[in-house]
Amino acid sequence: MPTYIGNRPGTNPGSGQDARLSGTVEIQGLTEQNKAPSLSVAVLANGVLVARQRVQNRGSFNFTNVPRNGVTLIVEIDNQEIGSYPVGTLTPPPMSNRKDIFLTWASIERKNIERNEVLSLRNAYIRTDENQKAFDKAISASKDKNASNAVKLFRQLVEKDAADFVAWSELGNLYFKDEKYQESEAAFAKAVGLKGDFLPALVNLGKVQLSQKSFESAVQTLSKAIEVQRASAEAHHYLGEAYLQSKQGSKAVVHLNKALELAPQEKAEIHLRLAMLYNAAGLKDRASLEYKAFLEKVPDHPEKARLEKYISDNPVK
Numbered sequence: 001m002p003t004y005i006g007n008r009p010g011t012n013p014g015s016g017q018d019a020r021l022s023g024t025v026e027i028q029g030l031t032e033q034n035k036a037p038s039l040s041v042a043v044l045a046n047g048v049l050v051a052r053q054r055v056q057n058r059g060s061f062n063f064t065n066v067p068r069n070g071v072t073l074i075v076e077i078d079n080q081e082i083g084s085y086p087v088g089t090l091t092p093p094p095m096s097n098r099k100d101i102f103l104t105w106a107s108i109e110r111k112n113i114e115r116n117e118v119l120s121l122r123n124a125y126i127r128t129d130e131n132q133k134a135f136d137k138a139i140s141a142s143k144d145k146n147a148s149n150a151v152k153l154f155r156q157l158v159e160k161d162a163a164d165f166v167a168w169s170e171l172g173n174l175y176f177k178d179e180k181y182q183e184s185e186a187a188f189a190k191a192v193g194l195k196g197d198f199l200p201a202l203v204n205l206g207k208v209q210l211s212q213k214s215f216e217s218a219v220q221t222l223s224k225a226i227e228v229q230r231a232s233a234e235a236h237h238y239l240g241e242a243y244l245q246s247k248q249g250s251k252a253v254v255h256l257n258k259a260l261e262l263a264p265q266e267k268a269e270i271h272l273r274l275a276m277l278y279n280a281a282g283l284k285d286r287a288s289l290e291y292k293a294f295l296e297k298v299p300d301h302p303e304k305a306r307l308e309k310y311i312s313d314n315p316v317k
Contacts (some may be wrong), residue, residue, distance in 0.1 A: 019090035029105035046070035165194035218242040233263035268297040284314035
């Protein structure tokens, strides 16, 4: 995570308008049987680290001299990022700004499982010692945000061993982040061609196809991803989006709701998507139900007042 040199990003030198940002972090569902994790909160401005504080569960953080623009809070557990919370623009002194963060122990455990799965998947292909070192070097470059070098290293690796489907998938990720969608699609397609049940490549290929407005192809790809792993919330989410874009709303709703069932907190924003669909269809009471469910999961959302007014104006029948 980059740190600032000189004036912090978002700061107007000499303005005295840096802000204060405070709040609490609570892990819901944490029992005495669960070992309490090491918690920290970092504040970023325009992607650059400003400060970091250690906190206890249900404890408080209090940052001062925070640049007012482009602010995001990052929650880290045992030194691993577990959640990102955009705050946007802060109010200047003498007013203070508050952001309370609620996590569930179940979602944290799921994140840990996913992280371990990623590590396992990256080792799913047997490489020579030399190629494994090259792979690790490329991964390190990617983690260090050195995308151009990471692309170069992965390209060199697949030139040496074109059967390394994991390296092709990592290359696809890098191209996707750089919005090079054609290159990304080609890399993911290569990975899927080499190993048809490699879930990360299947899901990400479907996402790229969505970005390219190849909706029919996205439906086919993401349907196959669900055949591989029916409990993939990500695959259900984006298959729902693909069906939406294909004007197949009834099928879309099934998969969007399945994604919510599998990952209720992480996929909470799907409630907003469903509410928009119901509102457009004139089913305002059902839209209210979705907004209500969303606010129960994200009680401090910036649009809370607007959503509550919609619910009040369109009561559930």
